[in-house]
Amino acid sequence: MADDAAHRTLTLQILRFNPQEPGSTPRMQPYQLEEADGMTLFIALNEIREKQDPSLQFDFVCRAGICGSCGMMINGRPGLACRTLTTQLPPETTLAPLPVFELIGDLSVNTGKWMRHMSERLATWVHMKRAEVDLGRIEEAMEPELAEQIYLLDRCIECGCCVAACGTARMREDFVGAVGLNRIARFRLDPRDTRDDAAYYELIGDDQGVFGCMSLLACHDLCPKDLPLQTQIAFLRRKMVVAGLR
């Protein structure tokens, strides 16, 4: 067993605010707890809620870094709390909700509502040639490399970290963010989608779309899934310039 004396006392400074509660005002609240072996922010926050403060709000679902529920500002940088080991943090850590998204309370934000709106607006589904396929028949072939390239962009978990890190999103409420642009890049690659660049231009060929990006690229640096957002946005911008000139 590990030596208990070796464990640090951690302080988590958490931004508290419950818009549902009349009279609630935003404030920082410190919580102290003893670090444990293998502790993640998932474990730490649950321990605080169980033992110290039952009112604390936050979101976890998979606690394995794949569902995108637990994006939050960890010492000022967006990241996934569930897979952040406390050993990587200083003794005092600040936690705040992701900006841009509607606040539900404390560390919980409504990314779901934002993402649904983005999906509806950008029509983020394959626009098929025929509404029905003959399900008994052998599927259409696709080059293995292409399938893998599509999957690489399809790995987005809609956690909202790219939006929270985005300079444009802070200034333009209606910016679709790297998450939206990446979705378009993914469908552009997919031969099953019938849309062409003229159609994509209608969706993202303006300042709310690809031309709103200021190339600060914090999205790329902070994406928990390491998506190649920088190259995808740059590529998309070139293609949309061409489509716009036509």
Place this chain on the structure above:
Amino acid sequence: MKIVYTDVLIIGGGLAGLRMAIGAKRRGHEAIILSLVPAKRSHSKAAQGGMQASLGNVIKGQGDNEDVHFEDTVRGSDWGADQRVVRMFVNTAPKAVRELAAWGVPWSRVRKGDREVIINSQKITITERDEAHGLLAQRDFGGTKRWRTCYVSDGTGHAMLTAMADQAIAASIPVHERAEALALIHDGGRCYGAVVRDLITGELSAYVAKATAIATGGAGVLYRVTTNAVICEGIGHAIALETGVAALGNMEAVQFHPTGIFPAGILVTEGCRGDGGLLRDVDGHRFMPDYEPEKKELASRDVVSRRMEEHLAKGKGARNRFGEHLWLDITLLGEHHIKHNLREVYEICHYFLGIDPAKEWIPVRSAQHYTMGGVRTTPTGESPTLKGLFAAGEAACWDMHGFNRLGGNSVAETVVAGMIVGEFIADFCDRSENDLDISTAVVHDHLEREQARLDAMLAGRGTERAGELRVAMQQIMTAQVGIFRRGKDLERAVEQLQALLVRSRNIGVRYQAAGANPELVTAYRTQKMLRLALTIAYGALVRTESRGAHFREDYPRRNDADWLKRTLAVWKNETDTLPTLTYEALDVKTMELPPGWRGYGAKDYVDHPDTAARQKEVDAIKEKLAASGRFAVQETLMPYEQLLPPRFRGRNERIDERF
């Protein structure tokens, strides 16, 4: 009183729920989905390794078809499954995977020519056929005779769920996120929808629907160590149980996955072993061939998990500061393979363990993984006792998994059941006799009752803490209702859980906000979970045999003579502390595959008196129709196609079975 009316109310926004809603909507019925979380964050997302469908594109899958998939699934279930439902499933799985391919899932594809693979720790070269180039690829999984598991790297569930949720958006199906069904509205014979709590505002409303479907997934959080997401608390199971009318089937059948990372219980996919990974002990010895010479690491999950625990009990475990574990070794697969086909595993090892799985072994131990039991339904997905209530996916027991589910059959089931049950829901809504005729007084009563329960907890007079009761329950379930079960432990578990249930009636909450209130949520869910835990523990106590994942040390043999039957649990009165159990016999005389040895695990079992006669009959039919082809044989042995919706009948094309 706020009432929302719709044709179809779907509780749960994972793959099964989304697919049912899409099916109903296409047939012209309005559907609303309730989801605790944004649909794309549902636990379907966590399926890593893949989805079984007998396409037979890869060379190691050649010769695969519905018949082989059928036999693997029934053997996997240890003959607990309803074989007609398994047939419906295996025939629809290829259609499901192909539908998803058309909807944009970036399935991994076959590349023609030579490639190196690891089989039984040997590097060998296999050659994929030219005509398979670009078609969906399959990998090996436990308990299967052929390579059948279609996959998207190791993010299969993620890719499937993304495509499915986007299709639901395309169909303009509303998903009411952060909404929780607290109780079903019913009059003892007909289900009319649910009382729903908004998890942001705390407001209660009634959703009234012609058809209500439960698709809430599993109940892993009843256990201390589980691979399940924190939302998999079995609340869908529980609200069906609390009607006192709908039954839960086979709740004692709980699967433990061999490779949860130790100690967090986060899943690493069976694809690791399917692709050639090995299990090793403290000495680095590969121990599975000692126990299971036929299937080795790729026996079914119940068998591998038990063998691992057996080996640990012999003192062969490695040890770290959290306790004893075994090793999963995928270093032999090489960095390229891991970084392309096992990306999520790579990330999980990197972030949670700080290791590189291409260079180091992964500490693993079995963890609760899957709930075979669920809301008992007919093959149409409808409760036979509560009209208008449907269920699909992990939350349901139409019974294709019996007492053990095969890897790759869960995400496959979610989509297949969603397709099939979605059609039957639409049929139900089409019939005018199923129009709504509910009195608002019934709705009002249900709403008031739920509000009163919450108010009582919020009044704060109760002295019990829900969190403490929950932890106690989880400890009991893991320690006494786990992989190895003993009568004495189970008796004690039932008593202890009953005591917790009684205490849970006196839960109070410290934080008294009526709106978003995590403590209140824990409180009301814990009461429901305790009923479910008791249903599992009591079912396990009464079932004095071993079958699939249910293993009794004091009754180690499968006993078809006495126990080839399905457990049905009903919670008759709110004040009861135990469910009422009845049993539904499986009919050996109509089975396509009569009970026998599974091909792995124990060879010792007690036969059912009808087995020998049925086996003879089956053999005779097979011999007589040998020249007529496999479809004729199957149809004579056990006709099932009439059970499928017309839309999903028909054969499946393959490279070797062209139309």
